[in-house]
Amino acid sequence: MLGILTIGTELLTGFIDDTNSSWLGRELTTAGLSPKIKISVSDGVADIVKAIESFPDDVTDLIITGGLGPTHDDITLKSISDYLGIELEFDQQYWEFLRERFRRRGREIPEINRNQALVAADQDIIPNPVGSARGTIFKSGKRRIFLLPGVPDEMKAMFTASVLPLLSTASEDMQVKIIRTTGIWESVLAEKLAAILERYQDIQVAFLPRMIGVDIRLISSDTARIEALKLALVNKCGPYFYGFDETGLEEVVGERLVEKGLTIATAESCTGGLISHRLTETPGSSRYHLGSVVAYSNAVKMKQLGVNQDTLATHGAVSEATALEMAGGVRQALGADVGIATTGIAGPDGGTAEKPVGTVYIGYDDGDTRRANRYQFHFNRYWNKRISSQVALNMIRLELENA
Amino acid sequence: MLGILTIGTELLTGFIDDTNSSWLGRELTTAGLSPKIKISVSDGVADIVKAIESFPDDVTDLIITGGLGPTHDDITLKSISDYLGIELEFDQQYWEFLRERFRRRGREIPEINRNQALVAADQDIIPNPVGSARGTIFKSGKRRIFLLPGVPDEMKAMFTASVLPLLSTASEDMQVKIIRTTGIWESVLAEKLAAILERYQDIQVAFLPRMIGVDIRLISSDTARIEALKLALVNKCGPYFYGFDETGLEEVVGERLVEKGLTIATAESCTGGLISHRLTETPGSSRYHLGSVVAYSNAVKMKQLGVNQDTLATHGAVSEATALEMAGGVRQALGADVGIATTGIAGPDGGTAEKPVGTVYIGYDDGDTRRANRYQFHFNRYWNKRISSQVALNMIRLELENA
Numbered sequence: 001m002l003g004i005l006t007i008g009t010e011l012l013t014g015f016i017d018d019t020n021s022s023w024l025g026r027e028l029t030t031a032g033l034s035p036k037i038k039i040s041v042s043d044g045v046a047d048i049v050k051a052i053e054s055f056p057d058d059v060t061d062l063i064i065t066g067g068l069g070p071t072h073d074d075i076t077l078k079s080i081s082d083y084l085g086i087e088l089e090f091d092q093q094y095w096e097f098l099r100e101r102f103r104r105r106g107r108e109i110p111e112i113n114r115n116q117a118l119v120a121a122d123q124d125i126i127p128n129p130v131g132s133a134r135g136t137i138f139k140s141g142k143r144r145i146f147l148l149p150g151v152p153d154e155m156k157a158m159f160t161a162s163v164l165p166l167l168s169t170a171s172e173d174m175q176v177k178i179i180r181t182t183g184i185w186e187s188v189l190a191e192k193l194a195a196i197l198e199r200y201q202d203i204q205v206a207f208l209p210r211m212i213g214v215d216i217r218l219i220s221s222d223t224a225r226i227e228a229l230k231l232a233l234v235n236k237c238g239p240y241f242y243g244f245d246e247t248g249l250e251e252v253v254g255e256r257l258v259e260k261g262l263t264i265a266t267a268e269s270c271t272g273g274l275i276s277h278r279l280t281e282t283p284g285s286s287r288y289h290l291g292s293v294v295a296y297s298n299a300v301k302m303k304q305l306g307v308n309q310d311t312l313a314t315h316g317a318v319s320e321a322t323a324l325e326m327a328g329g330v331r332q333a334l335g336a337d338v339g340i341a342t343t344g345i346a347g348p349d350g351g352t353a354e355k356p357v358g359t360v361y362i363g364y365d366d367g368d369t370r371r372a373n374r375y376q377f378h379f380n381r382y383w384n385k386r387i388s389s390q391v392a393l394n395m396i397r398l399e400l401e402n403a
Numbered sequence: 404m405l406g407i408l409t410i411g412t413e414l415l416t417g418f419i420d421d422t423n424s425s426w427l428g429r430e431l432t433t434a435g436l437s438p439k440i441k442i443s444v445s446d447g448v449a450d451i452v453k454a455i456e457s458f459p460d461d462v463t464d465l466i467i468t469g470g471l472g473p474t475h476d477d478i479t480l481k482s483i484s485d486y487l488g489i490e491l492e493f494d495q496q497y498w499e500f501l502r503e504r505f506r507r508r509g510r511e512i513p514e515i516n517r518n519q520a521l522v523a524a525d526q527d528i529i530p531n532p533v534g535s536a537r538g539t540i541f542k543s544g545k546r547r548i549f550l551l552p553g554v555p556d557e558m559k560a561m562f563t564a565s566v567l568p569l570l571s572t573a574s575e576d577m578q579v580k581i582i583r584t585t586g587i588w589e590s591v592l593a594e595k596l597a598a599i600l601e602r603y604q605d606i607q608v609a610f611l612p613r614m615i616g617v618d619i620r621l622i623s624s625d626t627a628r629i630e631a632l633k634l635a636l637v638n639k640c641g642p643y644f645y646g647f648d649e650t651g652l653e654e655v656v657g658e659r660l661v662e663k664g665l666t667i668a669t670a671e672s673c674t675g676g677l678i679s680h681r682l683t684e685t686p687g688s689s690r691y692h693l694g695s696v697v698a699y700s701n702a703v704k705m706k707q708l709g710v711n712q713d714t715l716a717t718h719g720a721v722s723e724a725t726a727l728e729m730a731g732g733v734r735q736a737l738g739a740d741v742g743i744a745t746t747g748i749a750g751p752d753g754g755t756a757e758k759p760v761g762t763v764y765i766g767y768d769d770g771d772t773r774r775a776n777r778y779q780f781h782f783n784r785y786w787n788k789r790i791s792s793q794v795a796l797n798m799i800r801l802e803l804e805n806a
Contacts, residue, residue: 008609009437009607009609010609010611010620011425011428011441012428012432012437012438012439012440012441013428013429013432013437013438013579013620013622014424014425014426014427014428014429014430014431014432015425015428015429015581015611015618015620016425016611016613017420017421017422017425018420018421018424018425019420021417021421021443022414022417022418022419022420022421023417024417025414025415025416025417025418026416026417026418027417028417029415029416029417034415034416034445035415035416036415036444036445036450037415037442037443037444037450037453037454037457038414038415038442038443038444039440039441039442039443040424040440040441040442041439041440041441042437042439047439047440050440050459051440054440054457054459056453056457107591110590110591110593110594111594112590112593112594112597113590151612176416178418187513187515187516188510188513190513190515191513191514191515194515204412206411206412206413208413208418208419209554210419215418217413217416217418219416266676266697268676268679271680271683272679272680272682272683272684272688272692273669273671273676273677273678273679273680273683273695273697274676274680275676276675276676276697277674277675277676277677277679277680277788279675280674280675280676280697280699280749280788281675281784281785281788283750283751283752283784284752285675285699286699286700289675289699290699290700290702290703291696291697291698291699291700291703291707292676292695292696292697293694293695293696293697293707294669294676294679294683294694294695294696294697295694296683296688296689296692296693296694297689297693297694297737299693299737299738300693300694300737303736303737304694304696304707304736304737333706333707334700334702334703334706334707335702346683347686348686349686349687381684381686382684385680385683385684
């Protein structure tokens with residue numbers, strides 16, 4: 001059985017998110033090796049030892065991350081070695097190697113890095129292809145302890161190259177499939193799908209609600225069954241389904257644009273550039289994304305997007321008419337096939353009785369179809385921006401899929 | 404002593420980040436109640452019980468989140484009640500209340516929500532001001548167990564209103580101070596500050612390295628000492644220091660612009676709108692942020708930003724000359740005081756021997772100062788965009804602070 005221990009006071013005081021254990025969880029689950037328990041403790045010697053002892057005995061593989069950096073709060077190697085009664089030795093050769101690496105970047109190595117040349121006697125070293133902190137494989141009775149650094153890129157490279165191959169004696173590979181939806185509440189979706197799920201009780205199903213949509217995760221070792229359930233759910237979800245696994249809505253929009261040979265441009269007020277930022281997260285997005293105009297001021301809306309002064313005066317910047325003119329304007333100005341526009345009140349200030357914080361108009365213009373919808377979100381600035389970007393991308397997707 | 408248990412298979416399989424426990428950690432630490440151990444388990448009855456039992460006996464307050472939603476994978480309340488030998492009762496009055504709430508939004512309540520009307524007999528209920536899942540305070544010997552839902556907004560509101568006041572009998576309030584830096588490596592920063600930290604061994608200090616900077620966290624109950632260390636560190640950090648606590652670099656840039664009464668506009672190629680998105684995360688940013696032109700195609704660079712065709716032909720789109728013309732161009736086009744521009748190769752494709760992936764030029768133009776720097780980042784598309792946006796914002800900050 002597999003356990004994960006993440007070390008760092010910052011993980012308990014919450015000043016950093018424990019993304020390492022999430023990543024490990026995904027890698028392990030996909031390899032059919034779901035971790036059963038995960039513990040986080042602060043980086044004190046006593047706490048680390050107590051945490052190791054509190055894992056059930058049947059945890060035969062324990063992956064530990066964190067506490068191998070050069071600064072004074074990094075004490076994991078020493079704690080575990082002391083606990084297991086293993087000496088630490090100074091690896092002069094590795095120290096010279098580190099010194100040389102710093103020199104090539106034009107720097108003297110800080111003395112503080114000496115810690116990183118310490119190794120536990122007679123234990124296996126896990127090489128670090130990315131950084132300077134190496135890992136260790138401790139043997140402790142029936143248990144193997146894999147000690148990895150906390151820096152994500154280093155931990156990941158080391159886990160993939162040196163740890164996973166040692167663990168992968170799993171009897172069966174688990175299939176994990178995620179079905180992504182947006183635009184529907186979790187409980188409504190769950191009820192809609194309940195009859196189908198009744199027939200697939202052999203498959204592990206979980207609803208993962210997020211602010212910008214609900215993911216449905218399926219886990220099973222039975223490829224045919226999981227494939228059948230996947231198809232049944234996709235079919236039932238209809239327009240709410242947009243993609244599988246890690247696929248973002250921005251990728252799906254990109255695929256639809258490429259299929260149709262269309263280009264896009266965005267005109268953003270309340271989203272401030274977020275839609276364009278998301279579209280450009282996808283490699284190769286320059287094939288279809290021409291660019292955007294973030295028009296935070298009315299002057300920019302008029303000058304760069306050709307919004308009429310009359311429209312702004314009569315209907316206001318946050319209005320259906322302005323959203324439509326922005327979408328059409330950016331399409332023309334940048335020579336794109338599709339224009340999408342957002343204008344709204346992200347908050348916390350600027351709301352009125354008629355148009356409270358969270359009022360957002362999203363405009364779409366592809367030359368044939370021109371439409372703008374009004375939305376009322378009930379969140380803070382942070383989420384109003386993100387949900388607006390999601391709704392806008394979804395509007396593009398639905399228009400392209402229905403056209 | 405305080406422990407946290409987060410429940411959900413998705414937390415172990417890593418398909419969702421455990422941001423709830425991070426938030427709880429921050430709130431508790433600030434109240435002088437640092438949690439000592441944190442465990443995550445999957446949402447099976449046996450696992451939940453095993454996890455509760457594996458907390459050390461001196462954990463007298465245990466906060467549990469997750470597993471109270473309406474879908475079938477939510478079983479926490481039942482598991483804990485069974486474990487403690489407490490009956491569950493159906494609260495008809497609350498069911499009517501939920502039904503009415505759905506009705507007001509024009510929907511029938513799904514039957515699946517009936518779970519949420521179950522309550523543990525004779526235990527205190529924690530009201531939910533935001534959603535439909537209520538919490539429970541179980542008494543179990545010397546231990547109190549606070550059961551909260553996993554939906555972040557609901558959990559936070561309930562914790563703040565109903566749980567924290569019960570916990571806050573801490574003898575002393577801890578001060579937490581975070582000093583944020585960017586543009587310097589962790590080990591170099593640690594060595595630079597080592598002599599100062601030697602003199603403050605009574606204060607808990609941690610270095611928190613992130614891709615876009617290193618935070619230094621100080622914890623102590625001694626207000627005067629922590630204040631003195633804070634000042635000494637800020638002084639020694641010099642230009643690398645940019646703010647305290649949760650303050651983002653984009654907020655600091657906004658403050659500097661407001662102080663000087665200046666407006667800004669961005670011209671973004673490789674960052675795709677991310678700088679503008681970040682600037683508009685700050686409430687009130689419309690006072691200084693006029694907008695931006697995301698110029699992903701050369702045509703947009705020429706038409707919207709006035710970049711010369713000759714410049715693009717001679718130097719290429721990724722060049723110092725183009726970055727300068729973009730910064731000047733957006734400044735003029737949008738009528739802003741300061742223009743900032745990015746052009747580079749985010750990857751994974753598009754690199755050449757001369758300009759490999761990660762080559763980024765950042766241009767700055769405020770009418771007096773015009774400069775463009777070349778950077779070489781060694782990351783993937785995701786990080787190349789984020790680090791470019793950080794370096795660009797930092798360039799604005801440094802120019803404004805030095806001017």
